[in-house]
Amino acid sequence: MPDRQPVEKVERPRREISGPGTVWTTDQLKAFLQYAREHRLWPFLHLAAYTGARRGELLHLRWPDVDLDAKQLVIRGSASFIDGSSSLFPILIKRCNQAHPNDRLPHARLHDLRHIHATTLLLAGVPIHVVAARLGHADPSITLRVYAHVIRAAEASAADVVAQAIDE
DSSP: SSSSSSGGOOOOOOOOOOOOOOOOOOHHHHHHHHHEEESHHHHHHHHHHHOOOHHHHHHHGGGEEEEEEEEEEOOOOOOOOOOOOHHHHHHHHHHHHOOOOTTTTOOOOTTTTHHHHHHHHHHHHHHHHHHHHTOOOOOHHHHHHTHHHHHHHHOOOOHHHHHHHOOO
């Protein structure tokens, strides 16, 4: 019999960080927010889209965390929640699609507003460390791994920027 168990030498597989799910365009986000404007939770949805905060972070916000004069809020923690089977977000998307059958929104989750936020910032040229700080990532390498596809798409246009600058 061996002195050690064979599985002791096996490395555990690393958990892969998956990329974002459905990322709406900014026009799709505008349409959704415009439709949801009459809903009582519109401020929550608006804040989720404009800050990129996670659901638990938004649920944990208190008035002392909000400075309306400075247009700033501070995320101090996260609340636990139980996600029921009848989440509001898909219901609102379905109703929006029924109201606008020619401009249907693809399925998305509330968390995808965070991905739209990050993608929009990255495509606008906001530095990765700034996006990482806004998302609350401890290390920009996390942001780089999750949004690598967006960064690669932006790299393709970087050559055009240089070419245009030189040609002028």
